[in-house]
Amino acid sequence: MEIGTFASLFTGHASARALWRAGLLHGEEKMIDRLQRIFCGAAPGCLTAFEIRQFPDLNQTGR
DSSP states (O other): OOHHHHHHHHHTSSOHHHHHHTTSSOSOHHHHHHHHHHTOOOOOOOOOHHHHHHOGGGGOOOO
16 A cells, blocks of 8 residues: 555545545455444544634534
């Protein structure tokens, strides 16, 4: 696996299944399913200034 492929998988910008379909990830379907479960999670994102002002509950820091 190349570093760019791993970075996409690790950061959540691409799923294991999507990388596999694109030909960037090679292996048995069983391994791809395992990677999919390990690296699954919410898509990365960043709140905008509008969202922070309009929805202050989204920006809780636990303090």
